Amino acid sequence: MNIALLGHGTVGRGVDGIIRARVPEIEVTRILELPDRITDPRMTSDFGEILADNSVELVVECMGGIEPAHTFIAAALAAGKHVVTSNKAVVAAHFAEFARLSEEHGVAFLIEASVGGGIPWIASIDKVRRIDEVNSFMGIMNGTTNYIMDSMRREGLDFDIALGRAQELGYAERDPSADIDGIDVANKTIISACVAFDVDCIRELPVTGIRTVTKRDLDLFSSHGLMVKLFGRGVCKDGRYAVAVEPVAIPMMSLEAAVPSNFNLVSLEGVTIGPLKFYGQGAGSLPTGNAIVQDVIDVSHGRRQRYDFSRGLVYDPSLMVCDYVLRSTVCPPHADAWAPGAWRVRNLTAEAARKLLEDVWQKDPTAFMAALRQEV
Amino acid sequence: MNIALLGHGTVGRGVDGIIRARVPEIEVTRILELPDRITDPRMTSDFGEILADNSVELVVECMGGIEPAHTFIAAALAAGKHVVTSNKAVVAAHFAEFARLSEEHGVAFLIEASVGGGIPWIASIDKVRRIDEVNSFMGIMNGTTNYIMDSMRREGLDFDIALGRAQELGYAERDPSADIDGIDVANKTIISACVAFDVDCIRELPVTGIRTVTKRDLDLFSSHGLMVKLFGRGVCKDGRYAVAVEPVAIPMMSLEAAVPSNFNLVSLEGVTIGPLKFYGQGAGSLPTGNAIVQDVIDVSHGRRQRYDFSRGLVYDPSLMVCDYVLRSTVCPPHADAWAPGAWRVRNLTAEAARKLLEDVWQKDPTAFMAALRQEV
Numbered sequence: 132m133n134i135a136l137l138g139h140g141t142v143g144r145g146v147d148g149i150i151r152a153r154v155p156e157i158e159v160t161r162i163l164e165l166p167d168r169i170t171d172p173r174m175t176s177d178f179g180e181i182l183a184d185n186s187v188e189l190v191v192e193c194m195g196g197i198e199p200a201h202t203f204i205a206a207a208l209a210a211g212k213h214v215v216t217s218n219k220a221v222v223a224a225h226f227a228e229f230a231r232l233s234e235e236h237g238v239a240f241l242i243e244a245s246v247g248g249g250i251p252w253i254a255s256i257d258k259v260r261r262i263d264e265v266n267s268f269m270g271i272m273n274g275t276t277n278y279i280m281d282s283m284r285r286e287g288l289d290f291d292i293a294l295g296r297a298q299e300l301g302y303a304e305r306d307p308s309a310d311i312d313g314i315d316v317a318n319k320t321i322i323s324a325c326v327a328f329d330v331d332c333i334r335e336l337p338v339t340g341i342r343t344v345t346k347r348d349l350d351l352f353s354s355h356g357l358m359v360k361l362f363g364r365g366v367c368k369d370g371r372y373a374v375a376v377e378p379v380a381i382p383m384m385s386l387e388a389a390v391p392s393n394f395n396l397v398s399l400e401g402v403t404i405g406p407l408k409f410y411g412q413g414a415g416s417l418p419t420g421n422a423i424v425q426d427v428i429d430v431s432h433g434r435r436q437r438y439d440f441s442r443g444l445v446y447d448p449s450l451m452v453c454d455y456v457l458r459s460t461v462c463p464p465h466a467d468a469w470a471p472g473a474w475r476v477r478n479l480t481a482e483a484a485r486k487l488l489e490d491v492w493q494k495d496p497t498a499f500m501a502a503l504r505q506e507v
Numbered sequence: 508m509n510i511a512l513l514g515h516g517t518v519g520r521g522v523d524g525i526i527r528a529r530v531p532e533i534e535v536t537r538i539l540e541l542p543d544r545i546t547d548p549r550m551t552s553d554f555g556e557i558l559a560d561n562s563v564e565l566v567v568e569c570m571g572g573i574e575p576a577h578t579f580i581a582a583a584l585a586a587g588k589h590v591v592t593s594n595k596a597v598v599a600a601h602f603a604e605f606a607r608l609s610e611e612h613g614v615a616f617l618i619e620a621s622v623g624g625g626i627p628w629i630a631s632i633d634k635v636r637r638i639d640e641v642n643s644f645m646g647i648m649n650g651t652t653n654y655i656m657d658s659m660r661r662e663g664l665d666f667d668i669a670l671g672r673a674q675e676l677g678y679a680e681r682d683p684s685a686d687i688d689g690i691d692v693a694n695k696t697i698i699s700a701c702v703a704f705d706v707d708c709i710r711e712l713p714v715t716g717i718r719t720v721t722k723r724d725l726d727l728f729s730s731h732g733l734m735v736k737l738f739g740r741g742v743c744k745d746g747r748y749a750v751a752v753e754p755v756a757i758p759m760m761s762l763e764a765a766v767p768s769n770f771n772l773v774s775l776e777g778v779t780i781g782p783l784k785f786y787g788q789g790a791g792s793l794p795t796g797n798a799i800v801q802d803v804i805d806v807s808h809g810r811r812q813r814y815d816f817s818r819g820l821v822y823d824p825s826l827m828v829c830d831y832v833l834r835s836t837v838c839p840p841h842a843d844a845w846a847p848g849a850w851r852v853r854n855l856t857a858e859a860a861r862k863l864l865e866d867v868w869q870k871d872p873t874a875f876m877a878a879l880r881q882e883v
Contacts, residue, residue, distance in 0.1 A: 149779065153638040249780045251634065255627060262529040262800050386772075386786060389762045396762075398786075403525065403793040404625045410762060410774075410784035417779040424638050433809070 132431050135161035135181045137203055138194035139174070142217055142244070145420025146191055150427075157427060161187055163194075163203075178203055182210050189213040189430055191423055193244075197221050208232035208240060215426040217244035217419055223318035227331040230438040239435045241426035246319040247272060249418025250411040251425070252397050256326045257436055263401040265327040269364040269379075272319040274393030274413040275303045275310040276341050276361045281391055284349050284358070302393050302414075313340035313361065313376040320363030324374050327399060328367040330444040332374060337448075337485035339377040343499040348458055351470055352380050352501070358388035359501050364451065364481075371447035375481030378501040380456060386410075448482040455484050459498035461491045475503075508807050511537035511563045513554070513579055514570035515544070518593055518620070521796025522567060526803075533803060537563055539570075539579075554579055558586055565589040565806055567799055569620075573597050584608035584616060591802040593620035593795055599694035603707040606814040615811045617802035618702075622695040623648060625794025626787040627801070628773050632702045633812055639777040641703040645740040645755075648695040650769030650789040651679045651686040652717050652737045657767055660725050660734070678769050678790075689716035689737065689752045696739030700750050703775060704743040706820040708750060713824075713861035715753040719875045724834055727846055728756050728877070734764035735877050740827065740857075747823035751857030754877040756832060762786075824858040831860050835874035837867045851879075 134150075136143045139162050147159050159173065161184060166176040178199070181187060190207040192214060194200050200221040207214050209232055216222060222229070222245050233240035243253045247270070259265060271277050278300075279293040288296070294311070297303040309315045317338045324332040341361050352359050357380040365374045381387050386408060390396045395413030400406050412418035457463055458473040466474035479487065484500065491498045510526075512519045515538050523535050535549065537560060542552040554575070557563060566583040568590060570576050576597040583590050585608055592598060598605070598621050609616035619629045623646070635641060647653050654676075655669040664672070670687070673679040685691045693714045700708040717737050728735050733756040741750045757763050762784060766772045771789030776782050788794035833839055834849040842850035855863065860876065867874045 149638055250783065251627075251631060258627065258801060261804055262525055262797065384765055384767075386762050386765045389760055389765045391760075394782075401797075404797045405788045405791075405794055406770075406786070407626065408784075408786035410782070410786070412781045415781075418781055421638065421780045425634060428637055 132157050132188050133160040133186045134158070134189040134191060134427060135163065135187045137163040137178070137190060137192045139164050140193070141416045142193040142419045142423070145416035146193065146423050149417070149420050149424045154424060154428065157431060182206055187212060189215065189427060191427065192216040192218055193423065194218065195220065197224055201225050204229060205232060208236055208238055211236050211238055213239040213430045215241045215423055215430065217423055219245040219315070219318040219322060223321040223334070226322065226325045226438070227440060230440070234437060234439065239430045241430060241434070241436060242322065243426045244419045244422035246322050247395050247397050247409070248411065248413040248415060249421050250395060250397060250409045250413065252409055253326055255407065255409060256323070256399060259399065259401050259404055259407070263403050265367065266400045266402060267364070267366045268323055268327050268397065268399040269362050270323070270397030271360050271387060271390050271395050272363050272397060272413065273310055273316045273361060274395060275307070277390060277395070278302050278393040279311070280341065280344065280349065280359060280361070283346050284353070287346060289346055290344060311340050311342050313338045316361060316363045316376045320365060320374050320376055323363065324365040324372065325438060325440070327365060328372050328444055329438060329440055329442050330372055331440040333446050336374045336376065337481045339485055339488060339500065341378055343497055344378065345499065348499050351458065351473060353383070356383050357381065358383050360387055360390070366450045367444065368450055370444060371450055372444045373446065373448050373450040373481070375451055377481060377484070380501045380503050382505070448480045451481045452478055453502040453504065455479050455500055455502055457488070457491065457498060457500045459491050459495045461495045461498065463487055463491060508533050508564050509536040509562045510534070510565040510567060510803060511539065511557045513539040513566060513568045515540050515550070516569070517792045518569040518795045518799070521792035522569065522799050525793070525796050525800045530800060530804065533807060558582055563588060565591065565803060567803065568592040568594055569799065570594065571596065573600055577601050580605060581608060584612055584614055587612050587614055589615040589806045591617045591799055591806065593799055595621040595691070595694040595698060599697040599710070602698065602701050602814070603816060606816070610813060610815065615806045617806060617810070617812060618698065619802045620795045620798035622698050623771050623773050623785070624787065624789040624791060625797050626771060626773060626785045626789065628785055629702055630805070631783065631785060632699070632775060635775065635777050635780055635783070639779050641743065642776045642778060643740070643742045644699050644703050644773065644775040645738050646699070646773030647736050647763060647766050647771050648739050648773060648789065649686055649692045649737060650771060651683070653766060653771070654678050654769040655687070656717065656720065656725065656735060656737070659722050660729070663722060665722055666720060687716050687718050689714045692737060692739045692752045696741060696750050696752055699739065700741040700748065701814060701816070703741060704748050704820055705814060705816055705818050706748055707816040709822050712750045712752065713857045715861055715864060715876065717754055719873055720754065721875065724875050727834065727849060729759070732759050733757065734759050736763055736766070742826045743820065744826055746820060747826055748820045749822065749824050749826040749857070751827055753857060753860070756877045756879050758881070824856045827857050828854055829878040829880065831855050831876055831878055833864070833867065833874060833876045835867050835871045837871045837874065839863055839867060
């Protein structure tokens with residue numbers, strides 16, 4: 132099977148290398164690159180050429196960003212080409228459109244690498260759903276923020292130092308806001324909900340990142356036997372669903388608390404299978420390249436995953452209620468003291484908690500808040 | 508597709524129920540049962556009837572034990588029927604024969620449920636190996652022993668009390684030796700090595716269980732920041748491989764240490780994918796039934812996994828060398844004091860460690876030994 136790569140950065144080069152070394156039945160015959168980076172006879176800067184090439188059966192999109200990725204993916208599907216992508220931003224924004232196009236044109240649209248890097252997360256959810264229903268999922272889906280909080284706790288680093296190290300190691304971008312404000316995790320949470328619950332998930336979910344967390348916050352939770360991690364979560368029950376991204380305090384003796392460095396851990400709970408958890412590298416050229424190549428091979432073996440979002444689930448934030456701990460100089464309404472300078476607010480939805488935090492930030496922009504979960 | 512079940516115990520009934528509720532395209536038309544348990548028109552106590560029924564395309568073996576399971580599986584494969592089994596004992600004993608028969612007769616032989624219950628472990632290894640090589644694996648593969656050691660540590664129970672509870676909960680058999688002496692884990696380790704390394708794995712690997720572990724042993728390791736778990740392990744390097752089953756002391760802040768109750772966690776390390784870890788229910792009617800039904804659906808979608816063991820790997824115990832801690836009244840040769848009543852012996856192969864423990868048991872049958880691993 133002949134395939135084209137859109138983008139030849141870290142991930143694209145990983146895909147190219149793995150296919151050349153390991154998958155003789157598949158050949159990368161076309162690569163879309165910027166005009167000033169054409170270094171290989173397979174390369175072109177004209178997407179129209181790739182689209183018009185009938186020998187290209189599958190397009191791997193690993194450019195990132197919304198446009199022109201969205202236009203290229205839609206055009207490839209409409210032209211009857213299978214699409215495999217690692218681009219969480221464009222999938223989260225346009226999943227329903229891509230799913231409809233793939234259905235209409237009888238081609239595959241696979242997205243393993245868009246969530247959890249090399250972890251077989253999307254394919255595992257798809258497989259579970261053949262005979263089971265997913266009640267909930269939750270995951271440490273962003274390696275950069277896990278690295279930051281892990282090194283703050285293990286080595287006693289301040290947030291800025293830990294972030295600087297993550298940037299030096301290439302885990303974090305120079306503008307780290309997509310990671311530390313939870314935007315990356317929000318995209319992955321939307322995609323996971325689409326796949327796990329078969330719903331065209333809302334885009335305007337409550338999202339809180341870790342920008343205001345301090346070493347002292349982590350010590351405070353630690354003295355209560357708790358560890359804080361940034362989670363994407365989803366719940367589905369009785370025809371309704373809810374999703375959220377926020378810091379969550381979990382028991383120290385849990386798998387989630389033990390996730391080191393920049394690794395990811397994603398979990399689902401099925402009706403008959405019970406809990407399943409998957410751990411691995413959430414990013415990087417080879418793990419992400421690996422996930423893309425697995426999708427490509429699956430397509431060549433005939434896999435055509437369908438997502439039609441026909442269950443008609445209703446978004447209902449009241450499905451997701453927790454106690455929250457707020458560390459702030461401001462005492463929020465209806466709160467109990469939890470520790471010096473920290474308050475416990477009971478039974479908030481993730482949406483109400485986000486609203487409360489925004490109110491508190493008006494007076495105390497350094498405030499930090501985490502959901503409390505007794506079990507994970 | 509019409510299928511037959513051999514055995515209608517806990518697992519067989521789970522498979523029957525899941526298929527009826529969830530998989531309309533597959534029907535259980537025949538069930539092998541003992542003569543005095545025939546309660547259903549699909550049931551027969553004559554395997555020959557099932558073998559002669561050309562409408563049965565696939566046989567699910569969930570009887571357990573070596574014979575007659577071995578004879579029935581071999582006969583079904585030779586008759587051109589696909590086979591799916593959860594029976595680790597018979598697979599560990601006859602994997603190469605079953606693989607050869609499935610190849611010769613062009614049928615599938617799938618074994619997901621034989622290791623890790625509902626965890627997608629075998630299929631994940633198979634998938635990784637399409638484009639990668641597995642360097643090593645290790646796993647908490649027996650829920651009963653994990654339950655025993657977890658409740659000894661969390662609740663301060665003695666071994667016998669914890670074992671009694673595991674028996675009350677149905678996790679352990681009345682004769683618990685297959686679990687606590689490591690025999691169950693040995694079978695799962697052999698199967699994992701066959702699949703991960705593509706080798707007809709030796710049966711005579713070093714196997715040590717947890718029969719002599721005490722609450723005080725776990726406290727002693729705990730005071731060194733370590734937790735003890737029973738692991739099956741395998742390593743593959745430069746055309747050689749090694750396997751072993753033994754208690755291993757691992758850092759308290761590791762995923763492995765956090766595995767609660769009767770859950771399993773199995774890990775592999777691939778060349779390009781890095782570490783992947785999978786967690787879930789290692790036993791039980793619905794999780795194990797789930798794994799079997801997934802294999803059945805995979806067969807109906809055309810999956811034909813081949814294991815030909817043609818790499819010619821050589822067994823080499825020197826690949827697996829560790830320091831060991833021995834708690835005993837006997838001081839072994841070349842040992843350093845590690846703690847009062849406990850010794851550290853450096854750089855032993857798993858085989859040499861097993862031999863040493865057998866020697867020590869001649870004088871002190873209560874002795875307990877665990878491998879020391881700084882990282883997992």
